[in-house]
Amino acid sequence: MTTDHTDRLEAYILEHTTPESELRAHLSREAHVRLLRARMLSGHLQGNLLQMICRMTHAHQVLEIGTYTGYAAHCLAEALPEDGEVHTLESDDEMEDFIREFVAQAPYRDRIHLHLGDALELLPKLLEKYSFDLVYIDANKRQYIDYYELILPHLPSGAIILADNTLWDGKVVAEPLPTDAQTQAILAFNDWVQQDPRVENLILPMRDGLSLIRKL
Numbered sequence: 001m002t003t004d005h006t007d008r009l010e011a012y013i014l015e016h017t018t019p020e021s022e023l024r025a026h027l028s029r030e031a032h033v034r035l036l037r038a039r040m041l042s043g044h045l046q047g048n049l050l051q052m053i054c055r056m057t058h059a060h061q062v063l064e065i066g067t068y069t070g071y072a073a074h075c076l077a078e079a080l081p082e083d084g085e086v087h088t089l090e091s092d093d094e095m096e097d098f099i100r101e102f103v104a105q106a107p108y109r110d111r112i113h114l115h116l117g118d119a120l121e122l123l124p125k126l127l128e129k130y131s132f133d134l135v136y137i138d139a140n141k142r143q144y145i146d147y148y149e150l151i152l153p154h155l156p157s158g159a160i161i162l163a164d165n166t167l168w169d170g171k172v173v174a175e176p177l178p179t180d181a182q183t184q185a186i187l188a189f190n191d192w193v194q195q196d197p198r199v200e201n202l203i204l205p206m207r208d209g210l211s212l213i214r215k216l
């Protein structure tokens with residue numbers, strides 16, 4: 001497929017997908033103007049998928065590792081029932097003002113709880129306190145197995161873990177395989193999940209690859 005064809009297909013897909021809220025669109029535009037790595041935010045299509053999964057699974061307590069702008073946290077919170085909560089973890093405290101500026105504008109703002117710090121340090125206490133039924137892993141690729149192993153034992157049967165970027169720009173099948181730490185970590189994570197008898201799993205080839213993992 002040519003780039004032109006792919007671009008047209010992507011545009012067509014978005015034209016036939018429920019529009020994102022005005023606030024999400026505004027956040028996304030501001031991120032592209034004000035931030036250097038705006039492409040890290042989930043975006044319209046993946047955001048809608050997160051909402052669809054949230055609603056289909058009747059999730060109540062959601063955990064997100066890696067907030068960045070808060071775009072995905074907005075998607076998840078918007079799809080939760082009144083008493084639902086999203087606990088989102090971010091290690092880069094420079095993002096705090098941006099995140100809080102947009103959370104403050106959201107009608108569902110009380111459902112979003114931002115935790116600043118390293119996920120590996122924050123997780124043990126949060127996992128003791130809350131019973132999460134949906135988890136979105138989208139932070140340091142080198143720590144995916146660590147997040148997964150900390151979280152999985154605390155989840156009830158039927159809970160879902162989503163892990164983003166698991167095709168890593170197609171590098172998982174590049175020849176020769178890249179030896180950089182991030183690609184190697186994603187390869188190790190995918191193999192780890194694939195051999196794990198505690199879960200069923202698939203990789204959805206959307207965007208950069210999204211793994212859907214269900215605890216048995």
Ligand SMILES: C[S@@+](CC[C@H](N)C(=O)[O-])C[C@H]1O[C@@H](n2cnc3c(N)ncnc32)[C@H](O)[C@@H]1O
Binds near residue numbers: 069095143
């Ligand atoms: C891809 S972005 C998250 C995008 C967001 N989930 C979304 O979909 O809009 C990854 C974020 O993870 C954060 N991060 C990386 N390592 C982390 C860690 N150990 N603990 C918490 N956050 C971390 C980064 O600072 C970055 O903001």
